[in-house]
Amino acid sequence: MEVDISEGLLALAPKLGFATVSEVQRLSAGASMETWAFVAEGPEGRQEMILRRRPGPFDEESARSTSLATEAALITAAHAAGAPVAPLVRLCQPEDGLGEAHITMRIAGETLGRKIVTDPRFEAIRPALAGQCGRILAQIHSIPPGAMPLKSADAIGELDRYETLYRSFGTERPILELAFQHLRKHAPEPMPEVLLHGDFRNGNLIINESDGVAAVLDWELSHLGDPAEDLSWLCVNSWRFGVSSKPVGGFGDYQDLLDGYAAASGIEIPLSRVRYWQALGSLKWGVMCLLMYSSYASGATTSVERPMIGRRVSETEIDLVNLLEAGL
């Protein structure tokens, strides 16, 4: 069903506490999720907002990602825990006519990883980001999952899942093979599960010059698991945007991240645990790159992006070899 987004938002404006809506603009061209920017205006002023909506059907039970209703609950809970988010304005209801969707405030700042690690305007704030990320992750991990329908994942479960995918491609990549075997043999003792963001990395953070991290975006991969999974995903070299000498997101150092986390949570996570999960993160990203290529190879998609991303597997392989050489 085609939905007229402008019309739907215009009709919704009074429920948002505004008279009208303008400047409706599609931001992302993703097939599974749409992002729209718009401006709500009324006697009390104007407010920039973001509409996220899923155009197709969705089954939360079988999906890896959460529903937008769960995402809205996560954003609200993270806000209450003190983590910076784009606050929820409305979880859309069937009578809103916009389908599965939610509306949040639009937060000003930069999300492009490359700019965050190189642009001179972030030079002053950059050294503070790793510690801030540690504190924010501690806040997120303190959220009680309550009734949210989140799935659990531990290291062995993740290895099983991604190894099954890898085997399905029928390819022989010795470094990925070695990484599966090595990580299986060296899995750390399980820790109590916490609520994870699930995709906490440079690229999903809005950064500005005054606040540093102004908002954490993209909550749809949230799940329950090992706190080191979230801490390490931010350190995977693929998200350092060329500044590999700064292990945390291309902007900071491990110790600042871990100190920030310990100060806010009281929990000391050893670097070795982060490095283990970082290797698992590189391995997962490598398999995801193979998955994106396979959607081209099978004829399911035709975009030139998909086969090209298959050539990013080698970046995860060189990172894995370096991690293994360093004893993780």
Add this chain to the structure above:
Amino acid sequence: MIENPRADELVDAVAKWIDSIRPSLPPRDAFLARVAANVLSVVKREILLGPQADAAAVERLSQLLGVSGDVNTLNAVLCERLRSGDMDAETPGLLAALKANITDQIAIDQPNYSATGS
């Protein structure tokens, strides 16, 4: 093999043409055109560096494994030994051979990828 022009020159010519029309394209197509030009730069590097990289990988892997074969066969043999536990990260020479092979592959796929400190 024909040398006037060489295959890498043909690929390069198309990449240059794509770059020349990119500014006139709408944003989504301009993005995909940049990806397409990157694809051609990979193809060009594979034409220039691939044979040498394959030969070096065959040399390293056959020495490590004590068997001969092409690079795909040797990779398959190595994967089997890793799966069975015959070889692991402690196996002398394994990480060095894998690192040399993947370094050659990165030079084709993403020569600017920075992996120091990873």
